[in-house]
Amino acid sequence: MNQLYFLPIVLLVTTFNLIHSVAQPLKDSVLKEMENLPLKEQIQNINRQYYKFYSQNINLAESLLAYAAEQAGKNNWKEEEAFAALYLGVITYLKGDYEHVQEKYFKALSLFEEMNHPAGIAATHNELAVFYHKQNDLKNCFRSLDIAEQIARQINDSEKLGTNLGHRGAILAKRGRIKEAKPYFQEVYNIRKQQKDSVGLGYVLLDLAEIAVSENNIPQALKYIDQSTRIRSLINDQQGLADNYLTKAQVYLTIKDYRQAIYQAEQGLEQAQTLAMPDMVKQMLEFLANIYKLAGDYKNALRYQQEAHVIKDSLFTLQKAKDIQELQIRYETERKEQLLAQQAEKLRQNQWLIFLLTSILALLIVIGYFWRKQIKIKKQQEATLREQEFQKLLTSSVIASEEKERSRFAKDLHDGLGQFISSARLIINQSTSQPMLNVAEQLDQMHQEIRNIAFNLQPRTLVNHGLTEALKEMAVRVSQTANLSIQVTATSMNERLSEQTEISLYRVCQEWVNNIIKHGSCSHISIELVRHTSQLSLVIEDDGPGFNPDVLHRGKGFGWPNIQSRIQLLNGTVFIDSQPGSQGSSLIAEIPLSYPNTVSTNHYESNFS
Structure with missing residues (x-):
């Protein structure tokens, strides 16, 4: 060797x-x-x-x-x-x-x-079931699953129940019974989503990807994996990200895209080695060996199989040794053929020299071509980045001008026309005739409408008391006019945010609530703000019918693009969680917090007075 x-x-x-x-x-x-x-x-x-x-x-x-x-x-x-x-x-x-x-x-x-301790007993039996299945002890595996499920249902522990159902689905899937596994995975997904369990969602999305592959829906499978990857990146789940690389590689292997499969598997191998998880490293190495074997590259197949052999687990079998021996024979055969070809080539020294020089020249041409292409790509990327920065600055300026104009117009309505109506009403109130009383009532309604317009343009509560109180006031106003209930909750929102952050998040909430009222048939909306150490989370949920989020990108209105623009200006992310035929929809935005996002109240007064 x-x-x-x-x-x-x-x-x-x-x-x-x-x-x-x-x-x-x-x-x-x-x-x-x-x-x-x-x-x-x-x-x-x-x-x-x-x-x-x-x-x-x-x-x-x-x-x-x-x-x-x-x-x-x-x-x-x-x-x-x-x-x-x-x-x-x-x-x-x-x-x-x-x-x-x-x-x-x-x-x-x-x-x-x-x-x-029933919850602890259920958790332990869930893990024992995984161990027994690894040992191919199905009797004890299902016995532990049955015990854990019975206890979880008795104590109404959805977290333990979700884990249990996920294990059952995984066992069925590994034994080729995909259709039987699918209802389990779907129920687990609903449980994890209801619990807002990021770790659990990361796992079950991979299970759903496996179902999609079995149904020959490769784009949906890749979409599930990408959703899992986004969640695991947010919670810094490095072990989970390694799993995702392997799963994605397996998907590409099913469609015989060996190049992508190798790339994803090598990324997963690097991640697993960093985490020092031998069993996962072994899986990655064996998978790479199999890909190269299918691709006819027996040299690399043998190399990865030998590396996997070094860290074999207790289930190492003679079959694996046979696989290595088979690859060794194939590689030695290839090597002998190469030696024979080299010996024959030595008989034609002049032709070999010409071939070598030609190959070097071709290689230099290829290297030069790719070097120039790389420089061109780099310049294009830099130009794209500059364009994105310019567009971001332009959008920021437009939004700032829009907010300034809103503030001015609201002030003119309130201080100008509002005071004029108040003065007219004082004069009319001095009369006792019925027609004048009717005019006074009309003026009251006009005054209230002007106040509502001024509030929508620039709510004073946002200026004076901050985002949470402004959202609560908006909830009261909308609830009175739209015949639905709106609940606003805030966690760790004691300190004020920057002017841009508060205005942007308020406009996002205002735009999305208006969109729900316009297009959805719901009776309840909840707005939740949670401030963490390094980020701020905004979640808006409703109980109306679900829809396909792709329609937002195909729409001709400005509502969704405005929401995206405002969140992107804060270096945040926003996505919609909804499905046709399901109940309820969620808008989820994550905003990173840095020093400029936390300011004093006086900062606002100087900008909105």
Whole structure:
């Protein structure tokens, strides 16, 4: 065997060792951040955030959970020790150390049963089912699933039930029973969506992608994977992103797009190596070996199969060894043919020299062509970026001018025409004749209409009291005229935002609520603002009939483009979650928070007085 084949294998093992050596300093850093908390709260924080830890560094998660289990055991904190043991079992499974998985799960199950903790028992049986299926022990697999489902339904725990149904669907799908798996995945999707469970949505969207592939709907499958990738990127789920690369590669393989399949699999392999997850790395390597084998590239197929062999798990079989031997034979055959061709070529020295020089010249031409093409592409990208920046600046100026004109017009209506009507009414009120009283009533209605127009143009509440109060006032006004209920909730919105942020978000809410009233038949709208450490979330939901969001892009109106423009000016993202035939629609916007987004109230007064 060529000694060069050992080089990537040595590098792979060295990478795992380096990542493992980083875990201890990271553990010390995490514990340092929590040193002011009581020990029990530290352990509870580790258990709550275990998914976050292992999605970033699996060895860090293993080290922290081992520490949590040890400390909880010493202090007889059974619930904390049970959850630490359960999550440690998950980590052990993900690392491919199957010999020690069951003991950790049984430790957790014993503690949960001793405490009569139904949610913990259900969670443990859900994970045991996955382990049993990996061992091809279907009897115990379905037994654990049945126990977990029964408990989840008894205690009305939709999170545990969703996990259980997802496992059932996955088992059916792996056994080729896709049609039977589909209802499970759809129910899990509805549960995760209702819970707003980003982690769970990331998983079930991949399951739905598998269903779409089985139905030969490749564009829909890729769409599901991209939705999962966006969600997992938002929550920084690195392990989940690696899964997404592999799933996307499998989709491309089904349509024999080997180039895309290899690209996606190599991205996933790099991600899995960074996370130090041997079992996932092995899957990626075996998948790459299979792609190259199908593509007829036995040299690379053999290389990846050998790398996978180095990190084989406890289920390594003779069949895998046979596969390697088969690839070795094919590669050696190819190599012998190449040697024969080279020997024959040496007999024609002059022709070989000409061929070599021609090849070098052709290579230089190709390199020059691609170099020039790369420079051209780079210039085009720079021009596109400049154009985008210009358009963004232009849009910002237009919106600022529009808001300034709205403010001026609202002030003129209120201070000019409004005062004139008030003065006229005072004069008319001095008369007691019925016609004059009718005129006074008409003036009152006119005055109220002018006030409503002025409010829509520039609500003073937004200027004086901020976004939350302005939205509540808008909700009251719209509820009175549109015969529906609007609920506004705000979390951690104590500090004011910048002028541009508050105006833009208010206009987005105003535009979308008007759109709901105009096109939907709903009875309730909820507007929710949540301020996180680094971003602001806006969610507008209604209970009207669902629709295809693509119609917004095909529409001729300015409502949706205005919403997109305002959110993009804040460097945010916005998308619509709705489907035809379903109940309800959601607008979800995420705005990053930076220093300019938090200002004092005086800043507003100087701009709106």
